[in-house]
Amino acid sequence: MRPRDLSSHAVYQAGRGIEEVARDLGMDPEEFVVLSSNENPIGPSPEAVAAVREHAAAVNRYPKASHVDLTEAIAERQDLAPEQVWLAPGGDGALDYLHRALLEPGDRILAPDPGFAYYSMSARYHHGTVTTYPLSKAEGFEQTAEGVLEHYDGERIVFCISPHSPCGSELPREELRALAEGTDEETLVVVDEAYAEFSESPSKASLVEERDDVAVLRTFSKAYGLAGLRVGYVLTPAAWADAYARVNTPFAVNELACRAGIAALGDESHVEESVAVARESRAVLREELDAHTWESGGNFVLAAVGDGAAVTEACRRRGVLIRDCTSFGLPECVRITCGTREETERAVAVLDDVL
Ligand SMILES: *Cc1c(COP(=O)(O)O)cnc(C)c1O
Numbered sequence: 001m002r003p004r005d006l007s008s009h010a011v012y013q014a015g016r017g018i019e020e021v022a023r024d025l026g027m028d029p030e031e032f033v034v035l036s037s038n039e040n041p042i043g044p045s046p047e048a049v050a051a052v053r054e055h056a057a058a059v060n061r062y063p064k065a066s067h068v069d070l071t072e073a074i075a076e077r078q079d080l081a082p083e084q085v086w087l088a089p090g091g092d093g094a095l096d097y098l099h100r101a102l103l104e105p106g107d108r109i110l111a112p113d114p115g116f117a118y119y120s121m122s123a124r125y126h127h128g129t130v131t132t133y134p135l136s137k138a139e140g141f142e143q144t145a146e147g148v149l150e151h152y153d154g155e156r157i158v159f160c161i162s163p164h165s166p167c168g169s170e171l172p173r174e175e176l177r178a179l180a181e182g183t184d185e186e187t188l189v190v191v192d193e194a195y196a197e198f199s200e201s202p203s204k205a206s207l208v209e210e211r212d213d214v215a216v217l218r219t220f221s222k223a224y225g226l227a228g229l230r231v232g233y234v235l236t237p238a239a240w241a242d243a244y245a246r247v248n249t250p251f252a253v254n255e256l257a258c259r260a261g262i263a264a265l266g267d268e269s270h271v272e273e274s275v276a277v278a279r280e281s282r283a284v285l286r287e288e289l290d291a292h293t294w295e296s297g298g299n300f301v302l303a304a305v306g307d308g309a310a311v312t313e314a315c316r317r318r319g320v321l322i323r324d325c326t327s328f329g330l331p332e333c334v335r336i337t338c339g340t341r342e343e344t345e346r347a348v349a350v351l352d353d354v355l
Helices: 018-025 046-058 064-078 090-102 117-125 145-149 173-182 206-210 243-247 255-266 268-288 308-317 341-354
Strands: 085-088 108-113 129-134 157-161 188-192 214-219 232-235 300-304 333-337
Touching (some): 018 308, 064 085, 064 255, 090 117, 090 188, 090 232, 090 243, 108 117, 145 173, 157 173, 173 188, 173 206, 268 300, 308 333
Parallel strands (some): 108 129
Antiparallel strands (some): 214 232, 300 333
């Protein structure tokens, strides 16, 4: 027997682990600067690490209390009801729950191109279909309500990314409101705020309270440095009431991830430092790279380098891992994650030399 026809499903191409890359090149993993996945270069909050240690011996129990506590901590910060906070294994898992809750077979989503691969993967898993709207390089990947609505045709969900990865551009708050106004009553506008902490502009989460057709996706993987634990969430309209309880996988987020999330939320100085390190690196990358770069609200910079794949490979051989943007439909670009000061200097030196 066989699984259902999966030929229309793309295989997720995770970046290869550093150990694997180092082994291939006969190098020590320690010699590498890893700036390919927008991870936090200073690591997780020490308080999150302590929480994981402290609760390690209790993982024989289901995460009953911690799941509730993390949900309530987030709800309180966002001034929303706990039912509006949908915890999930990463922002990716939250996308699955949204699609489970919204898509009937054949329903369409509208997603940006360039964009985030998992929107369409997850929509297809849930028997949805995918259409896209372009972000134009010639216009600096500018995001406007009008630019999205031009391609909108009654889709069930419209995705925006702000700050956008890999492009760096943002969707202004008024544009988001205009977009939500311009779509049908039964269309949800999802703003992916995976990188919101690094932006100078405020989060759009308050629109979740104000409206009944906007959801905001957040994650602990980036500014909070918990990518390895897989914990994220989506803030959903109040009117959806118990929808989460009807679609979630029971205890979606595991005990240690919940405990780390609670501790990380409480450690504001760690987030502040993470954001400060990223912003400093971002300024250095933009000033010092011998390439055209775009303004970025995230913890990364997009750079035009001619042949993204060749430049990525040349940097890799010299111990600097960056992201080739061919898979985003930008084969002439690379995305460099913001690192510590030393990592950033090394990346700039290697990249400028390669260029
Ligand atoms: C990293 C990222 C996410 C969420 O990733 P998780 O690790 O699953 O939380 C969502 N959207 C974008 C654009 C991202 O870059």
